[in-house]
Amino acid sequence: MLSHTKEAADLTSSIATNDGAQIFYRDWGAKSAQPIVFHHGWPLSSDDWDNQMLFFLSKGYRVIAHDRRGHGRSSQAIDGQDMDHYAADVAALASHLDLRNAIHIGHSTGGGEAARYVARFGHGRVARLVLIGAVPPLMVKTKTNPGGLPIEVFDGLRQQLAASRSRFYLEFASGPFYGYNRPDAKPSQAVIWNWWRQGMMGSAKAHYECIKAFSETDFSDDLKTITVPTLILHGSEDQIVPVADSAPLSAKLLKHSVLKIYDGLPHGLCTTHADIVNADILKFISA
Template sequence: MSKIKVKDGTEIYYKDWGTGQPIVFHHGWPLSADDWDAQLMFFLQQGFRVIAHDRRGHGRSSQSPTGHNMDTYAADVAELTNALDLKDAIHVGHSTGGGEVIRYTAKYGKGRVARAVLISAVTPIMVQNESNPDGVPIAVFDDIRNNTAKHRSQFYQDITLPFYGFNREGAKVSQGIRDNWWRQGMMGAINAHYECVKAFSETDFREDLKSVDIPVLVMHGEDDQIVPYNIGANAMNFLKNGKLISYPGFPHGMPTTEAETINKDLLAWIRS
């Protein structure tokens, strides 16, 4: 298993396969690098170097007592990319990972990041407040916190239904996908997952988005029940060099359920 030890002693697990231009994949809450299986295989076969890490407190990385906030997540990524000496890299983030991508790119990416991709991402800001009246009420995130703290195992089974759109009429439910989500979630630390809810829901990425000059692709499903489409698509209002691809009927977990479409569109944009 490949790991690096960051400044506070936390060990960050990562996969690093292939050669060529690097693509770095950043997973969502409360998952791991394994959530990118369909993309890692596809882009490896297309001749790219593919890298995916487990966020601190998630997957096979250390179950650290502290650092479960977006600034530390981005700093961890900076240490990983420095250790691997990644340049001209494409950073792809799903959900919480999208926030991690844009924070890392804004703070550390100059000279290292060529392009960024936000898939079903929590950017620009999720929670409803005075400056974001169309956001999601804090009570929704309090409920996620409560269920994570008190009923995690059952909650991690239940949430897979809206996550993948399996609760929609006519949906073809994959028990394997549901089981794999639960497996990944239960590998991580409950404290990290609890505190990460604040990181993905309350972090304001608007200034990060404004500061980024590189090309940024925003991909969002119009039937996303986790990060509503109107929130994710709003990132375009802050980007200098953004492109939006919207997907009618696609769910939050579309990199898994709609991997063929997502991979094809992502590859086309990278090569454009």
Template sequence: VVARYVAQHGGDRAAKAVLIGAVPPLMLKTADNPDGIPMDVFDDFRRQLSDNRASFFLDVPSGPFFGFNQDHVETVEAMVHNWWRQGMMGSAKAHYDCIAAFSETDFTEDLKALKVPTLIMHGDDDQIVPLDLTARKAADLVEGSVLKIYEGLPHGMCTTHSELINPDLLDFIRA
């Protein structure tokens, strides 16, 4: 969303952009994106969401979102419950449609059009949005961007490791 907005509407309205664990350029496997994730994975997300929304919003943060499915990571139940609370407050239809939006939208041209300083932050243990499929490709498409990879951090790194992320964000904003 940030890439699309700044590329299409932000020209003189945005001084900088930050993409954190972002999906651009494209998550879905297509003829032009053979390394992408197959559609049946996203169809399964939609099925899980439709079958039992409450369980979906517990299972995702309990596992891959925050990296709590890793042996070396201790689950923080408060984070899981807060994620569940946020999910259950949202629209089921919007959540369902969001899966299509984040998986099927091709942001390649938006990334190429970004002309503001752009920081791309991504954890190398992101099980939701694969680093090599997204951030590394995005960095190649955004002229002059800075790619900052966080060793061992999950998709939800802003929550699990805010003490690392926030100072880097502030440094980029202040620079």
């Protein structure tokens, strides 16, 4: 059941980073409970984890989710739209809340953020890691990553965002993100509008620059240094982060990983198939 004790942590708050960015976060549950930190995807906010936060709160965990700088209710920071700053912001939050024995769960861009945080700042603070539809090891096509997506794909995202962010976000949520462009799909207008709402809360500049961060950052060295048990979940029909050049490659680089690929599931599987994802995460973190 949901916690209503005096020990329960603050519902919402914010912290200031060293470079002056204000990072909004939600912190639910008893402070003595094992913490789960959720890292959201681009260009969303911590609201994208509502289902998971309520579910794991009901299982007795302390659940924490932040809005990445330039996203959601965090400040529209002028600078710092890169994975180093994103991970440092998480480190500042973890230090502020004194999080230890934490489980970090990242979806899409948030998977890259979580991996970099765990690799560079998580020693002694992290128990497990979960990557869902995550961008590591590297999304863009290079000589050493021939299976990646051409840079023109990401240039196209930038062009559409600059031309009409509102239209672009509506079409993105209505189509490939949740697999609603598939012939047998049953689109949910409520889900589409919630995605659009979250995206429009943030900074267009931050979102534009974040495309480079999630597509061109190589997380290979981060993955090689991570020693905590890691669960990798990915949909076979992911149209945003194609599975062939992501999840299996990450599993090979990690020291202790479990890989599960869901047949037919889309990129936004945490929303479209939350019951399946939640059950598998709970099984992994409870083991």
